[in-house]
Amino acid sequence: MAVGTALPELISPPPDWADAADVVVVGFGIAGACAAIGAAEAGARVLILERTGAAGGASALAAGHFYLGGGTPVQQATGHDDSVAAMRDYLTAVTPDPDHAKLGAYCAGSVAHFGWLEAQGLSFERSFYPGKAVVQPGTEGLMWTGNEKVAPYRESAKPAPRGHKVNAPAERGGAEIMRVLAARVRALGIRVRFETRVEHLVIDRGQVVGVAWPGGAASGAVVLAAGGFVMNPDMLAAYAARMSRHFLPLGVPTDDGLGIRLGQSAGAATAHMDGVFLTASFYPPAELLYGIIVNKAGRRFVAEDSYHGLTAGEVVAQPDSTAYLIVDSKHMVWPELPMVRFIDGWETVALMEAALGIPVGALQETVANYNVAAADEHDPELDKHPDWIRPLTEGPWGAFDLTPGTATYVGFTLGGLRTTVDGAVQRGDDSIIPGLYAAGACASTIAQDCGGYSSGTCLGEGSFFGRRAGADAARHSRRQEGD
Ligand SMILES: Cc1cc2nc3c(=O)[nH]c(=O)nc-3n(C[C@H](O)[C@H](O)[C@H](O)COP(=O)(O)OP(=O)(O)OC[C@H]3O[C@@H](n4cnc5c(N)ncnc54)[C@H](O)[C@@H]3O)c2cc1C
Structure with missing residues (x-):
């Protein structure tokens, strides 16, 4: 089932689980890595299942910007005043359908999240790139990566640069991020099973209790962190045809929406599936x-x-x-x-x-x-x-x-599973599917469309809400043990 819109079958608990954990994370890109670390920090036994032979996903291709603000050490060191309120006002103004709980948590938690990323081993130069570019050519830690100084947004919120890039030259930030996070996952003793393509959720009495792949199954609360759907032409046609016909897909072959479809198989709702980022x-x-x-x-x-x-x-x-x-x-x-x-x-x-x-x-x-x-x-x-x-x-x-077709537009998807601020996957009536979480490009959190997108939103939201999803999945698992 490489492409298509068909939903995977739900299965019942097998008599023998091949593996057991408190939290099972599906996918080892930035969202999966941060979910796994977040769950491990909360005391859970964590297992990451990754379909390919290595950590990375689309995250390893990223330039390496994180959209963070509210007064981070890089902003302070480079003389850029920012506040939680200004960041929140800006993101609220550019987002078509702002989720105030998520925006509020993201902006209020941004400085602490920056500290957490550095504590994992990522480093950000205390320097500023003043030019207008897509990615700074060097290793400067901060640049403008949105519409903060553009009308009408410069009137709605005090502008500040918020594109924080990890200390790696030009577009090589994503590879560095995944190198560092994979090392951190190893250091924490988190188990990883590569070459394991999760194809089913395991359900027991309305609750997600694990996942299955050809030849095996693992029990635990599940965090889907399996990427977006830009490489699935059928999903693009079904959800994002208006925009996607104009661009070439930017991503990795595993961006086929399987994580989203796994969530849908358990009754999950989706949000902003027509939203894409595109650029030329x-x-x-x-x-x-x-x-x-x-x-x-x-x-x-x-x-x-x-x-x-x-x-x-x-x-x-x-x-x-x-x-x-x-x-x-x-x-x-x-x-x-x-x-x-x-x-x-x-x-x-x-x-x-x-x-x-x-x-x-x-x-x-x-x-x-x-x-x-x-x-x-x-x-x-x-x-x-x-x-x-x-x-x-x-x-x-x-x-x-600049006409698409003559100009070469590239893009990726922004929509995904509907989640709470803690990453719990929701049904259409907002109720939670117990035991199921989602983060990163297979969830919908901050970025909704290309008009509101700023470079760094995906890595920012994937890491921030990935952590929260992992931590909440760990809490869920403890509650189950207590029952
Ligand atoms: C060229 C490029 C540059 C970019 N630059 C930036 C940037 O600077 N800043 C920014 O914020 N965003 C950027 N983005 C977007 C950003 O990289 C992605 O949105 C983000 O990395 C997605 O992270 P993720 O963890 O959700 O998915 P991924 O990193 O794609 O990870 C998903 C993982 O799940 C695995 N997987 C999929 N299905 C299964 C399954 N069924 N079972 C097990 N494993 C599975 C995949 O193999 C993959 O390893 C860029 C994107 C591209 C393509």
């Missing part, structure tokens, strides 16, 4: 942010200084998902990432407009209006930050095609 970032270099983005009607629709995920979502929402980035010769530079294609350059905006098939006069009017306000560093139309406003008056003018 045209920056860095940041100079391209001085350009303007227009749709096929020649109209601007997104503040160009937005985080690349938000811009991507807005492009896809345009008529025929068509959009162009336009710069004048003074601000023309080549994108560093091979995601967007240069179309051509033209001596006048009128010639560009004609070549792009934009209605006569529309682009000329947009550029002219933008330039008038830009001369005073204003953008009355979209309130682009003054840092990125400059008149585009020096021809020739160039255009990059």
Whole structure:
């Protein structure tokens, strides 16, 4: 059952369990590692079951940003004021359907969680990368990774950078995170069984009491931490077709949604399954942010200084998902990432407009209006930050095609099993399925869509709520023993 939307069969307790634990964690990415450590810290005997031959999952591919704030040591050391309230207000403002219990716990617990990550052996440089980029090229511990300074969010909450990257160069953070967490799992004596693909939940009188795989079964409260579903075309078509047809899947082959389907087999509800993160970032270099983005009607629709995920979502929402980035010769530079294609350059905006098939006069009017306000560093139309406003008056003018298909968009899923703030999996009526927990990309916690996503949300929520799920699963297991 590699792909498809079919639900695995539930099975009854076998006469002989191959293995027994208090908490069984399915999957050894960041959520699974943190759930296992959280359960072990709470005194549980823990078993991790991992389908592949090594720890890692999509987590090992990640750049390594954690979205954390509220006054972390890195924020303090680099002179960035932040507060729990500002972080919560920001995340509430960018999230379409904020779960206030989860957002509140995440923001209030963020500084302590940072300390916990460091206590596991991860390190974060007390340094700041000031540039606008997707990932800092070096090892700096902090950068802006969201829309905190972008209108209208800069009005709803005091902006602060919250993208904390582990001490590893460029995109190599995820591999470092999983190396360190796997070592911590070993050091705590947590048992791991590799090459073990969990295919069924074991149910006894309405309660999840273990899992089964071909040839074996293990008893214990279960934490599903088995990743998202970006590699399952049938689930993408069923849940996220509107967006997913625009991007290439970014992840690992095991992102086939089996963890979500395991939860559904026990009656779990899902949330935000249509939510995806997608991107085809045209920056860095940041100079391209001085350009303007227009749709096929020649109209601007997104503040160009937005985080690349938000811009991507807005492009896809345009008529025929068509959009162009336009710069004048003074601000023309080549994108560093091979995601967007240069179309051509033209001596006048009128010639560009004609070549792009934009209605006569529309682009000329947009550029002219933008330039008038830009001369005073204003953008009355979209309130682009003054840092990125400059008149585009020096021809020739160039255009990059941001349209999906011509531009290469990549993405992954954000939706998953519905859970409580402690990771307990819920049914449609909000009741809890006893003995079943979920965390990471197979659960829905903070990130819901590309407009609200900030780099670092997935590792942040996977580690934070993974810990809580593991700890609560350990408590559940103790309660069962007490019965
Ligand atoms: C290129 C890239 C860069 C990214 N950069 C960032 C970033 O910097 N910051 C950020 O926050 N997010 C980032 N993300 C997203 C983030 O990496 C993922 O959302 C996150 O790592 C998911 O963690 P997880 O533990 O839920 O899943 P995974 O890390 O995928 O772990 C799931 C594990 O479960 C195993 N598994 C699956 N099914 C079963 C089964 N049935 N039985 C047993 N085991 C099973 C898998 O083999 C896998 O090892 C990035 C993603 C990609 C692809």
